[in-house]
Amino acid sequence: MVVGTRIPTVTPRQAGLLTRIGYWYSKRRFGAVPEPFAVMANHPKLMRAAGVHETLVERASTVLPANIREIAVYRTARTIGCSWCVDFGTMLMRHSDLNIDKLQHIDDFATSPHYSDDERAAIAYADAMTATPPTVTDEQVTDLKRRFGSQGVMELTYQIALENSRARGYAALGITDQGFSKDACRVPWAED
Structure with missing residues (x-):
């Protein structure tokens, strides 16, 4: 630890x-x-x-609705296990007036009434991109293009890939949650 x-x-x-x-x-x-x-x-x-x-x-990042982008990024951070990214992402969602209560149902996104079909598609794509090796299918991308257009798919792909980079890097460096989602921020050097 x-x-x-x-x-x-x-x-x-x-x-x-x-x-x-x-x-x-x-x-x-x-x-x-x-x-x-x-x-x-x-x-x-x-x-x-x-x-x-x-x-x-x-x-x-202006093509996708914020809820689609943020839920996919959140799912990526959670899947990788980056507590800092989950914490900070929750704060960003709250400040964007997005429904953070639905996050407690993310494990059941495929059947939960808390998620729209567009959100389900974005979360499934985040899972497929984050898997090792990635499991993205042609059908999945075709469906996303229908929903969000080519620019929307590019934005979603970039955001998920970027979160994979952030989350993996922060986990490697031992960076953990900081309290942003609880409004109790800890300043890293407060103990100095």
């Missing part, structure tokens, strides 16, 4: 000017500095690249 991150967080005192500005912005936006940012700050150039990438992906 990992206690704390496998790579230490960078405190504001240790951080350079651009990282401190990033901390200020993220604390203002999310209420606390997300621990992955504080770990990524060990490599400031990668941290900036990741921040730019995440911002661009967020701005470009």
Whole structure:
């Protein structure tokens, strides 16, 4: 069991000017500095690249309805077992006024009345993409194109693939839930 991150967080005192500005912005936006940012700050150039990438992906993700995108990303994080991603994703869903109560029924998504047919298709696609090896079928993609169009399928695919990367990376680094979904954020360097 990992206690704390496998790579230490960078405190504001240790951080350079651009990282401190990033901390200020993220604390203002999310209420606390997300621990992955504080770990990524060990490599400031990668941290900036990741921040730019995440911002661009967020701005470009406008085709799918938010509930479809977020439920697929949540399912991916949960399947991989990234408690940080589940925690942060739940907060993002709540702030987007999405129904987070339905998350308790996600294991029964295929039959639960809490999910629409579009959400079921997106969750099943997230499962197929996240499986090792992936189990995506031609029929599945054809169905998704009918529902969301080619751009929607591209957006869904990209978001699920990105969450696979995030969740696997954060799990490898020992980054765990931070309390975002409970409004009780822990600042990673509070113990310093």
